[in-house]
Amino acid sequence: MASRTSKADTKDWxxxxxxxxxxxxxxxxxxxxxxxxxxxxxxxTRRTPSKRALLKAIEESGGTW
Known part of the structure:
Protein backbone atom coordinates (compact mmCIF):
# COMPACT_ATOMS: atom_id res chain seq x y z
CA MET A 1 0.00 0.00 0.00
CA ALA A 2 1.12 3.54 -0.64
CA SER A 3 -0.25 4.82 2.66
CA ARG A 4 1.67 4.12 5.83
CA THR A 5 -1.51 4.15 7.92
CA SER A 6 -3.80 2.10 5.66
CA LYS A 7 -3.60 -1.64 5.92
CA ALA A 8 -3.89 -3.90 2.90
CA ASP A 9 -5.90 -6.36 5.01
CA THR A 10 -9.42 -4.92 5.27
CA LYS A 11 -11.34 -8.06 6.22
CA ASP A 12 -11.92 -6.59 9.72
CA TRP A 13 -13.61 -3.49 8.31
CA THR A 45 -16.49 43.17 -6.25
CA ARG A 46 -13.36 41.91 -4.47
CA ARG A 47 -10.91 41.67 -7.36
CA THR A 48 -7.35 42.81 -6.92
CA PRO A 49 -6.09 45.75 -8.96
CA SER A 50 -3.86 43.42 -10.99
CA LYS A 51 -6.82 41.19 -11.86
CA ARG A 52 -8.89 44.24 -12.86
CA ALA A 53 -6.04 45.44 -15.09
CA LEU A 54 -5.73 42.01 -16.68
CA LEU A 55 -9.44 41.79 -17.45
CA LYS A 56 -9.43 45.32 -18.83
CA ALA A 57 -6.49 44.49 -21.12
CA ILE A 58 -8.27 41.36 -22.34
CA GLU A 59 -11.42 43.37 -23.06
CA GLU A 60 -9.50 46.12 -24.85
CA SER A 61 -7.79 43.58 -27.09
CA GLY A 62 -11.19 42.29 -28.18
CA GLY A 63 -11.26 39.18 -26.04
CA THR A 64 -13.84 38.03 -23.59
CA TRP A 65 -13.23 36.41 -20.29
Missing part, protein backbone atom coordinates in the same frame (compact mmCIF):
# COMPACT_ATOMS: atom_id res chain seq x y z
CA UNK A 14 -17.26 -3.44 9.39
CA UNK A 15 -18.26 -0.15 7.82
CA UNK A 16 -20.00 0.31 4.48
CA UNK A 17 -17.95 -0.28 1.36
CA UNK A 18 -18.03 2.24 -1.44
CA UNK A 19 -17.64 1.36 -5.10
CA UNK A 20 -16.37 4.56 -6.69
CA UNK A 21 -17.62 3.72 -10.20
CA UNK A 22 -21.14 3.10 -8.89
CA UNK A 23 -21.01 6.24 -6.76
CA UNK A 24 -19.86 8.35 -9.73
CA UNK A 25 -22.71 6.99 -11.86
CA UNK A 26 -25.30 7.71 -9.14
CA UNK A 27 -23.88 11.19 -8.62
CA UNK A 28 -23.99 11.99 -12.35
CA UNK A 29 -27.59 10.75 -12.54
CA UNK A 30 -28.58 12.86 -9.52
CA UNK A 31 -26.92 15.97 -10.94
CA UNK A 32 -28.73 15.43 -14.24
CA UNK A 33 -32.01 15.05 -12.35
CA UNK A 34 -31.53 18.26 -10.38
CA UNK A 35 -30.27 20.28 -13.41
CA UNK A 36 -29.02 23.33 -11.56
CA UNK A 37 -28.20 25.11 -14.83
CA UNK A 38 -25.40 27.61 -15.08
CA UNK A 39 -24.09 28.97 -11.79
CA UNK A 40 -24.18 32.76 -11.46
CA UNK A 41 -21.04 34.60 -12.47
CA UNK A 42 -18.84 36.18 -9.88
CA UNK A 43 -19.78 39.83 -9.36
CA UNK A 44 -16.10 40.75 -9.12
Missing amino acids: TGPRLNHADYAARLAARRAQIDPGEPPRNAG
